Amino acid sequence: MDLDSVSSFSSLQALAKLLADPQEEDSDDSDFGSRSSSVSTVGPGNIGPAKKAEPTVTPDVKSGNSKDIWNTEEVPEGSEFDDIWDPREQPEYEILFKQQVGAEDIFLGMSRKNPSTACCEDMLIKIKLPDTKSSDITLDIQDKILDLRTPKK
Numbered sequence: 001m002d003l004d005s006v007s008s009f010s011s012l013q014a015l016a017k018l019l020a021d022p023q024e025e026d027s028d029d030s031d032f033g034s035r036s037s038s039v040s041t042v043g044p045g046n047i048g049p050a051k052k053a054e055p056t057v058t059p060d061v062k063s064g065n066s067k068d069i070w071n072t073e074e075v076p077e078g079s080e081f082d083d084i085w086d087p088r089e090q091p092e093y094e095i096l097f098k099q100q101v102g103a104e105d106i107f108l109g110m111s112r113k114n115p116s117t118a119c120c121e122d123m124l125i126k127i128k129l130p131d132t133k134s135s136d137i138t139l140d141i142q143d144k145i146l147d148l149r150t151p152k153k
Contacts, residue, residue: 091129100121132152
């Protein structure tokens with residue numbers, strides 16, 4: 001890059017036009033003291049290309065069965081297994097999460113495990129059912145639902 005072309009008066013004026021606020025009109029040098037500096041209006045958001053407004057997208061309405069009351073996406077998971085008309089009380093239960101931790105986890109921290117439930121391998125569910133025989137228990141385990149039924153609770 002040539003030093004003479006950078007320091008020429010016309011290139012300095014072109015640089016001043018780039019840095020000047022586009023709303024301000026070009027005026028004489030005499031009123032520089034009256035207007036604010038254009039550098040003060042430039043901030044970190046002015047670096048880089050101008051951001052374009054993202055177009056708003058309206059959700060497409062699927063024309064499945066017009067007699068449906070709701071979509072299957074609107075129904076929360078597991079609600080089909082909630083039985084609000086079941087008069088039996090819900091038993092006491094406790095959910096415990098377990099990790100398999102080795103020496104490399106404790107001393108070296110190589111597997112990046114932490115005490116959160118996301119790093120647990122096993123889940124133990126303790127359900128307290130006093131005065132219930134094991135032959136009376138009906139257990140149904142699915143991916144996200146544990147359904148245990150007894151005549152009493």
